[in-house]
Amino acid sequence: MAEIDIHAPGVEMVKSLCYFCHANCGVLAYVKDGDVIKIEGDPDYSNQGGLCCRGTSALLHLNHPARVNHVLKRVGEKGEGKWEQIPYDQAIQEVADKLNQIKAESGAEAVASAGGTTRTDDWARRRFLNQFGTPNGFHNALLCWIPTFMAETCVSGWSPFETDLGAARCLILWGMNPGASTLPGMHGYTDLQMNGMKIIVVDPRYSETASKADLWLPLRPGSDAALALAMLHVILYEGLGNGEFIGQWCSGFEELMGHMVDYSPEWAAPITWLEPEQIRTAARMYATNTPGCIQWGCTWDQIGRASTTGSHAIALLRAVTGNLDVPGGDGMPGPAINFVTDEEMELNELLPEEQKAKQISRFKLTSWPGYSIISQTARRQWGKTLPTEWFCEAHGPSVFKAILTGDPYQVRALICNATNPVNSYGDAKMTLEALKKVEFLVTVEYWMTPTALFSDYVFPAAGALERPTIVTHYGATDSLMGGSRAIQPKYDRHTDMTFWRKLGLACGQDPANWPWETEEEAYYHIMEPLGLPISNYDEFVSNVRMYYPPLHQKKFEAHGGFWTPSGKVELNSTIMQELGFPGMPTYIGTIENPIDTPELLDEYPMVLTTGGGFMPYHHSEHFQMQAIRYLYPDPYFSIHPDAAEKYHISQGDWCWIETRRGRIKMRADVQQEVDPRVIFCPRGWWFPERDGSADLDNPFGCLESNVNTLTSVDAEHCDPMGGSWANRGLLCKVYRVHDADNEFTAKDAQFSMPGSSNVPGITVMPSDQPLAREPIPFEKPQPTREVPEGFEWCWQNDALYQKGTEFRLDESGWLIDPKDQSYVDAHTGWVYVAAEEVLLDKETGKKYTMERVEIPYLAGVRGYPGMEQAPFEVPEHLRWNVEAGYAMLPDRQLVYDPNSGWMLDPDTGAYHDAYYGYKYDAATNTLLDENTGKRFTMDYQPVVE
């Protein structure tokens, strides 16, 4: 246990990034002889040297004996746990052959892929899927940011997610607990709070963060939409909004006032369990302490039916208080104009339209129908758009249902990359059955998870220290950060980009579409347009590390509007209307709640909330590592002492928690941490220490203490817009585990509705199920004027956009490129360069006159062929060559550059003086007569040798 000397000879320091959660803290890895001997937090990165439990365990993770290190091919029955180790490339070829066979028999859409968060280069996966031809890639995106992002983009043109806290006076942490999930963020909040910023925490649990808050709103789990609507009502009807901002930049204010009239704090009080006065206090605190920020929290996307309604209302809170993209408010970065975005890496143009239509999702906002409209608007306004990974995906639970029911078609193959769906997706029982049933299952994993157990092939994945890491925030922002690879992957581990690339090539995809062999090459391609003084990716990490564009707030002023179709902040969203949704947030309750479903209260009296992040785990990860597991060895749920007394539960008792969909076992943590009517359960539990194959109804105990056994993914329970399923605000009951009833069996977990705990299983096909809300009919207005061919008319702002490029047709007849507001010739696509009065073809670099005649350039000097008179003053002894368009010496082929006053040799680019044509020699600062070999000084005096 001697201290490791990091200054010893042969030890190299590599700037790496942690990859165990979204915070991506800086890590210094000390490498000797190709192995990492020690890691430390990077004191010069945003984490200031800090590393949490997970980060400090990176070395344990790297060398853990339970890691999957070689490709495992199934040789026994599914789940039997009998494997054969085979070489990586052989496995890739076998998988590719099987996928190609399925594609030939059932179409590419029969292959789906589930992804995980923050371990992967998702553009590489989409690049594979697009070339393969399937639209069915998905993540847990719908529980995490994406519906919110899309709603916010409908309102204001991009998600205002980059809080500018330094200048903020008020911060709302809504359904977010950075004290247990993103510690670098918490550090910043604490610093600012000590300098006077007010922090409002909205959380039904007295979380780590709530214990430091200035105002804490312990609302009923799942009632966030009601609280947001009531706060909006208070701000509007007490006149606390920013009138100037609303008047100048917003549309639909009158309609919003009318729409919000009923959502008073008194209306919200019984729904949220808050006093009307508490809601008023919070609304006033936020609206009067401007500028202020609302930090996005996962909760918004996990309420199920009411998710997007809530985040839509919160988006309006920001808008009416004028906190959008202003100093101290919520910044809207927009896509990266200066470097290659994730979207540009995805090759979306290769996915045929008819395949897009086959995407398994009924939730338009987050799949191709909504994405297309939002993306088109983004191209018109920003010039670039969102990636399709995350923002345009299949609906995960619907894909699992399709595996089980064949509705809308049979999904035959599933590739799981960095995810363990049984523990991370809703309705764990159904997910588990789907994984068992799917014909061909491939997993890319660190560990032997319940998902990997049922796989046909398990591929070993390279971890954080074995790969370079780039942080582009899912391609939704204009900054990037990077970390280097500390060591090459150990054993037969490969990075996910390598996996997809090898698989793509083995499937017969065009090698030209997979030009980068390593991440470093791909990342360098991403940042090359930045023009930084670097020649490879590792130089970027060691010299630059973080790229931020020059801070630009109030971009909407420079842009002349917001990035919505109408150019205004649309308080009544036209995109939402076009998709058949209400344009303004309209209240809808959670699937089970004391107000709407009081009949359930007799059986299920407690309100259940699930899914909060907790130290030291991330999602369903890290349970294998003893050195951190000892901090939190068993699953604990929180219950109020009064409720515990009522149900005869004492601290540490194992209890059953039951909803209409099943029951799980957890231990009681009896504390004043939650309301007496609330149960709080952590997410993701499974028991990797058990033998997975011993009980295939509950492998690795993956259902036994997994809250997703209790959640619902029924179509009617999902958010009709974004599709997120119901994780919070469910009804449950809790009782002690007794000796006679302490075994978890298969019947303890049921499929979510339809079906019941008595009649398990899916009894209604997904396509027969109604959505929670009927679509609102919408008819797109017809053009009010003639639309020229090749153009499209936008009804929101009465403008014409060129098809394909999405450039706006200006009244002057020019096209406007939104990226830099430059003028583009409508016929040729050439850009007008005002300084030179020429047209520039960006692809070839050639320049043209305003008459679209190509301009010759000799040695970088522009020629004016055919012009009778030189457009500049020609020195007296030079001759104007009308045919060539240059001023030249009578006897020599040198061209005169009016900008520098020198003559240039078109062949060599050498400088010559404009009187005799002597060549300039920079080394001696003399002029050389090439005919005689004589030298002259700069004022034509002969040089005496």
Add this chain to the structure above:
Amino acid sequence: MTRYVMVIDQRRCIGCRSCTVACRTWNDLPLDIVYNPVLTEGVQGEWPNVRRNWLPTLCMHCEKPACVPCCPTGASRKDDDGTVWIKYDQCMACKACVNACPYGMRQQSHLRPRLHQYIQKCTFCRDKRQMDPSAQPYCVLTCHQKARVFGDLDDPNSEVSKLINGAETFRLMEDLGTGPQIYFIPDLGGTAQ
């Protein structure tokens, strides 16, 4: 003179226990030993008027340590800079010091062979500081919240001096007269302080 102390700011601690894991990882501790547990009484008060704070601990590196004079072999020692530590090869694990320490901060691993036993405790990362005198203990480095601050109290410009002189602090069981060198800044709640 140098007098190393640690200030623990309860206003900042959010109970993530990263310090515990970092100490264990980097000092390569066996699973049954924790140098610096983070203690909490849980949520106090009546819902919803509740409060909660955390008490990160470690060896108090006392001015007059009870654990040093009681050692029969001289393995338990105190440096001039205030660090209390154990010379492992002189320790025979008699546990006299374990009994003497009023804070319960000395431990013995039962995962080691019986004849290779010794007593272990926090040394303010003495090994690390010997290699690099400007180094900070691992629990301080790893803390995201910067709730642990380590430094020289005899240097009036050090951060610990400023914190101890600028805020109300307390020490654990001061009345025992051992002179603990870990100072705590209590959490009084929100920005009210």
